[in-house]
Amino acid sequence: xxxxxxxxxxxxxxxxxxxxxxxxxxxxxxxxxxxxxxxxxxxxxxxxxxxxxxxxxxxxxxxxxxxxxxxxxxxxxxxxxxxxxxxxxxxxxxxxxxxxxxxxxxxxxxxxxxxxxxxxxxxxxxxxxxxxxxxxxxxxxxxxxxxxxxxxxxxxxxxxxxxxxxxxxxxxxxxxxxxx
Amino acid sequence: xxxxxxxxxxxxxxxxxxxxxxxxxxxxxxxxxxxxxxxxxxxxxxxxxxxxxxxxxxxxxxxxxxxxxxxxxxxxxxxxxxxxxxxxxxxxxxxxxxxxxxxxxxxxxxxxxxxxxxxxxxxxxxxxxxxxxxxxxxxxxxxxxxxxxxxxxxxxxxxxxxxxxxxxxxxxxxxxxxxxxxxxxxxxxxxxxxxxxxxxxxxxxxxxxxxxxxxxxxxxxxxxxxxxxxxxxxxxxxxxxxxxxxxxxxxxxxxxxxxxxxxxxxxxxxxxxxxxxxxxxxxxxxxxxxxxxxxxxxxxxxxxxxxxxxxxxxxxxxxxxxxxxxxxxxxxxxxxxxxxxxxxxxxxxxxxxxxxxxxxxxxxxxxxxxxxxxxxxxxxxxxxxxxxxxxxxxxxxxxxxxxxxxxxxxxxxxxxxxxxxxxxxxxxxxxxxxxxxxxxxxxxxxxxxxxxxxxxxxxxxxxxxxxxxxxxxxxxxxxxxxxxxxxxxxxxxxxxxxxxxxxxxxxxxxxxxxxxxxxxxxxxxxxxxxxxxxxxxxxxxxxxxxxxxxxxxxxxxxxxxxxxxxxxxxxxxxxxxxxxxxxxxxxxxxxxxxxxxxxxxxxxxxxxxxxxxxxxxxxxxxxxxxxxxxxxxxxxxxxxxxxxxxxxxxxxxxxxxxxxxxxxxxxxxxxxxxxxxxxxxxxxxxxxxxxxxxxxxxxxxxxxxxxxxxxxxxxxxxxxxxxxxxxxxxxxxxxxxxxxxxxxxxxxxx
Numbered sequence: 001x002x003x004x005x006x007x008x009x010x011x012x013x014x015x016x017x018x019x020x021x022x023x024x025x026x027x028x029x030x031x032x033x034x035x036x037x038x039x040x041x042x043x044x045x046x047x048x049x050x051x052x053x054x055x056x057x058x059x060x061x062x063x064x065x066x067x068x069x070x071x072x073x074x075x076x077x078x079x080x081x082x083x084x085x086x087x088x089x090x091x092x093x094x095x096x097x098x099x100x101x102x103x104x105x106x107x108x109x110x111x112x113x114x115x116x117x118x119x120x121x122x123x124x125x126x127x128x129x130x131x132x133x134x135x136x137x138x139x140x141x142x143x144x145x146x147x148x149x150x151x152x153x154x155x156x157x158x159x160x161x162x163x164x165x166x167x168x169x170x171x172x173x174x175x176x177x178x179x180x
Numbered sequence: 181x182x183x184x185x186x187x188x189x190x191x192x193x194x195x196x197x198x199x200x201x202x203x204x205x206x207x208x209x210x211x212x213x214x215x216x217x218x219x220x221x222x223x224x225x226x227x228x229x230x231x232x233x234x235x236x237x238x239x240x241x242x243x244x245x246x247x248x249x250x251x252x253x254x255x256x257x258x259x260x261x262x263x264x265x266x267x268x269x270x271x272x273x274x275x276x277x278x279x280x281x282x283x284x285x286x287x288x289x290x291x292x293x294x295x296x297x298x299x300x301x302x303x304x305x306x307x308x309x310x311x312x313x314x315x316x317x318x319x320x321x322x323x324x325x326x327x328x329x330x331x332x333x334x335x336x337x338x339x340x341x342x343x344x345x346x347x348x349x350x351x352x353x354x355x356x357x358x359x360x361x362x363x364x365x366x367x368x369x370x371x372x373x374x375x376x377x378x379x380x381x382x383x384x385x386x387x388x389x390x391x392x393x394x395x396x397x398x399x400x401x402x403x404x405x406x407x408x409x410x411x412x413x414x415x416x417x418x419x420x421x422x423x424x425x426x427x428x429x430x431x432x433x434x435x436x437x438x439x440x441x442x443x444x445x446x447x448x449x450x451x452x453x454x455x456x457x458x459x460x461x462x463x464x465x466x467x468x469x470x471x472x473x474x475x476x477x478x479x480x481x482x483x484x485x486x487x488x489x490x491x492x493x494x495x496x497x498x499x500x501x502x503x504x505x506x507x508x509x510x511x512x513x514x515x516x517x518x519x520x521x522x523x524x525x526x527x528x529x530x531x532x533x534x535x536x537x538x539x540x541x542x543x544x545x546x547x548x549x550x551x552x553x554x555x556x557x558x559x560x561x562x563x564x565x566x567x568x569x570x571x572x573x574x575x576x577x578x579x580x581x582x583x584x585x586x587x588x589x590x591x592x593x594x595x596x597x598x599x600x601x602x603x604x605x606x607x608x609x610x611x612x613x614x615x616x617x618x619x620x621x622x623x624x625x626x627x628x629x630x631x632x633x634x635x636x637x638x639x640x641x642x643x644x645x646x647x648x649x650x651x652x653x654x655x656x657x658x659x660x661x662x663x664x665x666x667x668x669x670x671x672x673x674x675x676x677x678x679x680x681x682x683x684x685x686x687x688x689x690x691x692x693x694x695x696x697x698x699x700x701x702x703x704x705x706x707x708x709x710x711x712x713x714x715x716x717x718x719x720x721x722x723x724x725x726x727x728x729x730x731x732x733x734x735x736x737x738x739x740x741x742x743x744x745x746x747x748x749x750x751x752x753x754x755x756x757x758x759x760x761x762x763x764x765x766x767x768x769x770x771x772x773x774x775x776x777x778x779x780x781x782x783x784x785x786x787x788x789x790x791x792x793x794x795x796x797x798x799x800x801x802x803x804x805x806x807x808x809x810x811x812x813x814x815x816x817x818x819x820x821x822x823x824x825x826x827x828x829x830x831x832x833x834x835x836x837x838x839x840x841x842x843x844x845x846x847x848x849x850x851x852x853x854x855x856x857x858x859x860x861x862x863x864x865x866x867x868x869x870x871x872x873x874x875x876x877x878x879x880x881x882x883x884x885x886x887x888x889x890x891x892x893x894x895x896x897x898x899x900x901x902x903x904x905x906x907x908x909x910x911x912x913x914x915x916x917x918x919x920x921x922x923x924x925x926x927x928x929x930x
Contacts, residue, residue, distance in 0.1 A: 038470070045470040049412070054404035055397020057594075059545065060626035064864040067545060095397035111395040118387040118834050122251025123394040124401060124545045124594030149873035154864060156545055156595050157251045158841030161878050162834065 026087045028053070029097030039085035044068050046084055047094060055095035055127050059154070066153035067124065069131040070094050076135040095127035098134065109177065110134055113170035114163070121157020129153050133167050142171055195321065195366065201237035201359030205318045233262055233318045239342060239355030241268045244278040248298030248566055249390075250596035252894040253831035256389040258311060260828060264381035265315025265374055266322070268354070269342035275389040280568035280588035289576070289583040291569060298566045298596060308890055316371045318361075325360035326352050341380075376825075376887070385830030390592065401594050403549045405562040407619035410551070411440060411465050413612045414472040414623055416479060417632045418460040419858040421447075421706055422486030425460050429480035433464055436478060438471035443615055445608060452669050453706055454602030455574050458632050463612055469623060488704030488857040493539055493638055496701055496854075500640040500661035501534065503699045510659070510697035512677045515754075518693030523655035529647040531732045535721040536919040538851035540636040540710065541859075543867060546594020547629040550609035553619040554579065559586045559610070564593040566600040574603045578610045598709035602634050627862040634708025635852055635859075637663040637701070639680065641721035645729055646693070653729065653744055655693035660718070663703040665710065676700055680714050686722055686792055687744055689751040689759070705854060712898035715794050716843065719899030720906070720920065723790035727907040728916065736780055737789060737907065738772055745791075759793050763822050763884070767791060767800040770820035770882045775802035785815055786912025790900035797891040798822040798884075801840070801904035803876075807912050810927060814844065814876040814905065819897050821881070824888035832893055837879035839897035845870035847902035848923050 023036035028051070035046060047053045047070075056079050059067030063078030070079045071093040098108045110133055113119075120126055132151045136143050148164050155163075195205050234242040243262050245255040259275040262268075281292030323337050326344035329352060330337065337344050343351040376382075393399040418425065430442035443463045448456040460483075464475035524530075551562040559579050565571040568588045575586050593600065609622035624632075639662035646655035664676035671678075677698035688694050710716075730740035748762035768791040780787045784806070791800035804816040819836050826832050849868050853860045861867040906917045909926060919925040 041470045045468060048404075049468040049470065052406055053397075054400065057401075057545075058403070058547070058623075060864055062863055062865065065545070065869075095395075099396050107392070107395065114395045115387055115391040118391070118830050120251075120388050120391055120394055121834070121838050122545065122593060122595045123388070123390065123399055124251075126394050127397050130395060145877055149871075151872050153872070154545075154869040156543060156597070156842055156845075156869060158838030158845070159834075160841055160872050160875050161837055164872070164877060 024084050024088045026090050026092060028092045029094060035084045040083050042080045043070065043082045043084060043087060043092070044079035047079060053094060053096060057124055057127060059128070066128040066132055069128045071131055071135060074135070074138060076132050095130055098130060109173040110137060110170040113166040113173065117162045117166040117169060119159050119162035119166040121155060121159045125153060125155045129163050133163070136167065137171060137174065141175065143167060195317070195362065203235045203318065203321065203358040203361040205233045205314050233266065233314055235318065235354050235358040237355050237358055239272050239353050241273045241354070242276055243273055244276050246278050246281070246293045246296050248296070248568065248590045248593055249277060250298050250566060250593040252298070252835060253388060253828065254298060256386060257827045257831055259389060260381045260386060261308065261311045262315040264379055265312045266319040267339035267341065267380065270381055270386070272342055277590055277592065279590055280572055282572060282583050282586065284583040287582060289572065296568050298593070312373050313371065316373055320367055320371055321361040321364045322354055322357050324364040325357040382827050383829065386828050387830060400591055401546055402551055402562040402564040402591050403546060403623070405551050405591065407551065407553050410619040410621050411467065411616055412469045412472045412621045412623055413463045413465045414469070414476050414625060415461045415463045415608065415628055416476055416481055417458065417628055418483045419631065420483065420485045420488050421459040422488050422704055423460060423483050424486065425462065425481070426484040427482030428462060432478040432480070433475040436471060436475050438467040439464060439475040440467065441465045441615060442479070443612060445611060454604060454634065454708060456604060456607050458604040458706060461608070465612060465616060465620065485857055491704055491854055491857045493854040496703060497536060497638060497640060500699070500701055504640060504642040504659040504661050511700040512674055512698045514677060514681065514683045514696040514698060515688055516695045520655050520657055520693045520695045523646050523693040526648060526654060527646045528649040529732065531645045531647065531729050533643055533725055533728050533918060535641040535724060537639050537717050537720060538920055539638045539705070539854065540846065540850060541630050541633045541852050541861070541867060542597045542599035542710065543630065543869065544595035544597060544599055547626060548605035548624040550606050550622045551619065552609045552613040554610070554613045557585055561587065562589050562591060563606055564600055565590055565603065565606070566596045570601065571603050571606050574606045575610055578607060597711035599633065601709050626864070630862050630867055631859040634706045636710035636713060637665065637703065637707050639717050643721070643725045645725070647729065647733065651733055651743065653687070653691050656687060656691045657695045659697045659699065661699040661701055663701040663705070663707060665707045665713065667707065681718055682714050684753040685715070685718050690744055690746060704857065712895040715792060715899040719790065719792045720902045723792070723900060723903030724906050724918065727788070727910065738777055738780070741768060741789065741791060757796065763798045764791055764793055766884060767798045767820040767822050770884070771800040771802040771818045774818045774880060774882060775804055775816060777802065786908040786910070788904045788906065788908030788911060790903035790907065792899045794896065795891055796824065797893065797896050799896050799900050801900040803904040803908045805905065805908040805912050810930060812909065812923070812926065816880065817876040818880040818882065820884065821893065821896055822884035822886060823891045823893045823896065824886040825890045826883055826886070827890055829883060832883055833881045835893050836881045836897040839895055840879045840901045841875050843898040843901035844875060844905060847905060847920055848874060849921050851921050
């Protein structure tokens with residue numbers, strides 16, 4: 001199975017023709033959206049309040065803690081610090097898009113590794129850890145402990161050691177997948 | 181048919197036939213005034229029925245979980261208890277969170293499923309008593325249902341992974357049998373439960389039952405629930421809980437398109453804390469969160485301090501220190517074994533120390549929030565609560581609705597730690613929902629969440645130990661000062677200590693002369709239950725002090741600890757039960773053996789240990805640290821626990837590792853400080869949970885296999901992590917940290 005997990009989907013999406021209304025066009029999890037509201041609205045509230053795509057969590061006003069991370073053109077980005085105005089033409093992947101990103105609905109090896117290592121406490125911060133880890137694995141196929149130390153996420157339940165194991169497990173699984 | 185089997189005086193198993201050939205077994209308590217739920221209603225109305233097992237015709241087994249899931253794995257563990265007893269196929273089990281079970285009993289609430297509470301450390305012990313019976317009954321009925329079809333008497337049938345199997349190997353799936361099982365006459369008496377050698381799931385590892393939904397972003401917390409056309413309220417609370425609003429100009433906020441209302445909220449002084457608004461507040465209600473936040477920013481607010489305006493955590497600590505150093509009589513003398521004063525005269529050696537621990541916030545990752553839909557005859561709420569019954573009480577008082585007109589739904593919760601045993605945010609949500617004619621979501625931002633909490637009080641511990649010539653601790657004199665979490669909550673003054681210190685804590689009962697005094701401080705800062713209290717503050721002080729005794733005796737702290745614990749024996753506890761010192765010794769030896777304690781003297785790194793017991797469970801930590809300049813690295817963390825029977829080893833291991841990391845994170849970095857009556861921390865930047873790099877890379881967990889009934893484990897591993905760390909730091913740096921947070925103090929002392 002020679003598949004690059006980093007590849008973002010290029011899924012064709014049908015858009016019903018509607019009267020043209022000025023707005024910000026972007027892709028979220030492979031679907032095309034046009035935001036016609038306040039361009040200053042942070043992506044987090046667009047996802048949660050407008051789309052009711054609630055996997056991306058609120059952690060704090062400053063985006064510290066990492067609960068609100070999403071991938072914007074492959075880069076882990078704080079959704080509360082990113083106004084919609086900066087997202088024209090961008091591709092956003094949220095936690096809901098990690099599995100679908102491979103086009104078949106199967107879990108990404110990273111998601112499977114989080115399950116296998118039980119890298120979950122209350123689970124509220126888990127989407128943020130997944131996004132940050134995904135970016136790390138996309139950059140670095142074989143992350144060291146020091147690389148993993150650089151993740152910005154915070155967790156009060158204490159899932160950090162299990163997340164570390166999950167990232168290593170996923171890296172091994174992805175290597176295996178590429179070789180086969 | 182439907183019927184009941186008596187479980188105990190007031191609790192019954194109940195069997196019903198569901199729609200489409202389902203078998204349903206539930207537990208109800210007696211005195212339910214409402215009629216039984218009609219069986220054919222049960223197809224979709226899962227929330228209407230009790231803690232239950234439902235076997236569907238397609239073989240799916242639904243198990244309802246009554247206790248809120250805050251991330252402790254309780255939903256998974258409770259379901260596995262039932263599933264094991266009925267020999268269900270775990271792959272076909274789905275776990276559903278149950279809402280609050282409440283019926284109307286002449287206008288009074290009747291709790292259908294008994295106590296429903298999460299994160300209080302006793303879900304497992306409570307469940308162990310009655311959940312197995314529900315599973316056993318389901319299995320008994322399914323076997324009887326198979327008799328006519330398999331033509332074999334019930335005693336010759338066995339069950340395995342969702343099948344009833346006849347001697348020749350012929351088998352019928354539970355799904356095929358469900359409809360018939362619902363019609364089987366009930367057993368005449370109570371059923372025999374499985375013996376442990378027949379457990380298939382209990383004691384075997386399982387990940388969180390919701391894991392797949394969580395990693396795909398499908399799990400919905402209260403903050404992720406939606407009613408159609410919901411308004412969002414964000415709040416600005418007064419910095420002082422007893423302050424008041426002295427000026428409000430909301431015109432700019434109301435001019436923002438989408439801002440619906442600006443409403444003032446005030447605490448009700450007649451209600452206990454946790455049942456009313458936490459501090460005066462102004463709420464901005466808007467069409468969405470983003471508009472509400474802009475509205476809040478546009479408010480022009482002036483607050484006036486109350487009496488608490490002069491309070492400071494530093495002054496409170498000085499007051500505490502003065503008190504425990506004075507001759508003042510304690511608020512409560514908890515315990516006075518032997519004769520301390522006489523023992524003092526025999527002193528060969530005297531050791532003294534004082535320890536300081538800070539105020540703490542709960543800092544749940546999911547902030548306080550509540551979604552409400554109100555009309556004249558009903559209230560529906562999604563509440564992240566650890567006590568649905570308490571939430572109900574708050575809603576009922578504010579709405580006047582009948583017990584069963586209030587529907588409290590409790591989805592998975594983004595951390596509790598005791599914060600969600602109080603329901604100020606539910607009161608706020610209901611008060612605001614009454615002012616609008618649409619559903620309303622109350623949402624606290626992080627700054628509000630950190631600055632308006634029911635904090636854990638800071639505390640000061642002073643110890644004096646008298647050591648006789650043979651190195652035995654002859655006397656232990658302990659003085660603790662703190663502001664009780666129970667003050668103002670209807671608890672008599674002579675019991676306020678119970679949230680702050682335990683009468684049976686180590687080494688009470690181990691030392692012939694033992695005195696424990698508690699001094700109550702008065703503070704206007706709201707306080708409440710906090711994860712691991714009172715053990716966590718006391719274990720830090722006690723286990724640090726034992727290490728200091730070892731140092732004074734110039735000996736290995738393991739030797740000192742083992743001498744203090746003494747021979748394997750049972751030490752009776754005040755109020756019942758006993759500490760089994762053999763189990764305490766065992767966890768201590770397991771943890772220290774694993775870390776390589778024999779190198780304690782010569783290791784370049786520092787090794788530290790601590791042990792503790794609580795509620796029938798035993799824990800020890802051994803920690804190894806290194807220091808390079810000012811950089812502290814936790815090289816290894818080992819934790820050994822003995823909780824009796826382990827339901828889910830993977831879940832327990834996760835809880836133990838998680839609690840260890842949480843306790844280390846807290847001890848390293850965290851403190852809430854108050855100045856001029858205001859909390860000074862309002863974001864993760866100044867309340868910095870530990871980063872990945874600060875924490876150990878693994879936590880090595882050792883679980884002692886046990887036969888006894890399971891004890892709670894959700895915070896068992898918290899108390900000993902911090903003292904083991906401080907003791908290891910002393911070993912590597914020769915700096916004794918007697919004040920938390922550790923990093924700040926260590927850098928000050930280095």
